[in-house]
Amino acid sequence: MNIELPTKNLRANSFLIKDGILFIRNRWSLKQVMSSLTYQMKGRRECYYCHKKFFPSEMTLDHLYPQQIGGPTVTNNLVPCCNECNGRKGNLTREEYFVFSHLCSTDEKLKYSIELNKKRKELQKKGLYELPAEWLQETPTNRIKFHTIKISEEEYSRKQEKFLEYGHLPKPIVIDRKLNLVDGFHWLIIARNYDFRTVPAIKLDNVELVGAKKLEDLIAKG
Numbered sequence: 001m002n003i004e005l006p007t008k009n010l011r012a013n014s015f016l017i018k019d020g021i022l023f024i025r026n027r028w029s030l031k032q033v034m035s036s037l038t039y040q041m042k043g044r045r046e047c048y049y050c051h052k053k054f055f056p057s058e059m060t061l062d063h064l065y066p067q068q069i070g071g072p073t074v075t076n077n078l079v080p081c082c083n084e085c086n087g088r089k090g091n092l093t094r095e096e097y098f099v100f101s102h103l104c105s106t107d108e109k110l111k112y113s114i115e116l117n118k119k120r121k122e123l124q125k126k127g128l129y130e131l132p133a134e135w136l137q138e139t140p141t142n143r144i145k146f147h148t149i150k151i152s153e154e155e156y157s158r159k160q161e162k163f164l165e166y167g168h169l170p171k172p173i174v175i176d177r178k179l180n181l182v183d184g185f186h187w188l189i190i191a192r193n194y195d196f197r198t199v200p201a202i203k204l205d206n207v208e209l210v211g212a213k214k215l216e217d218l219i220a221k222g
């Protein structure tokens with residue numbers, strides 16, 4: 001998928017936007033870059049949900065498709081949102097939150113949340129992702145490149161347990177246009193260790209991770 005980017009070329013210490021491609025310095029925080037670009041494009045004063053005005057420092061970012069179901073931290077999945085709305089929305093998608101916020105009683109809200117969690121778990125077990133189908137593509141596991149990062153034993157075991165319960169990855173991994181790993185390191189390692197030939201991936205077609213030297217060269221070329 002192509003993520004939303006400012007139309008003008010733009011440069012910062014950690015990234016460069018040139019001719020519609022976002023180059024990010026390797027190992028730089030993706031969240032930081034995406035947050036900064038989201039605020040630039042969508043503003044930092046008005047909450048997406050309640051439309052109230054806030055000071056920029058009071059704004060948070062919400063994932064339209066929550067991270068729990070694999071919603072990526074990219075500009076088109078992020079919106080500026082006040083603390084209160086963000087807390088209320090929790091792990092709901094935008095559509096689910098819309099239904100939820102129109103329910104009147106606490107009982108109805110509780111019932112809706114329980115049913116939703118049940119449905120979500122069933123979908124996850126079936127290997128179905130609650131994300132737009134056009135975002136996902138099965139990608140050969142051995143073609144995905146990544147820098148060696150130290151594995152956290154604790155995180156690995158926690159994810160492995162979930163993986164073994166479901167028999168597949170509960171959320172897709174994220175890669176750039178050259179198949180460099182952007183997010184989902186532990187999931188990828190698990191898939192490799194269990195000889196999975198392909199993994200579900202969200203490929204960011206207008207994003208590329210580059211080394212510090214290449215970024216400098218790109219900036220120098222103008």
Ligand SMILES: [Zn+2]
Pocket residue numbers: 047048049050051052081082083084085086
């Ligand atoms: Zn709000």
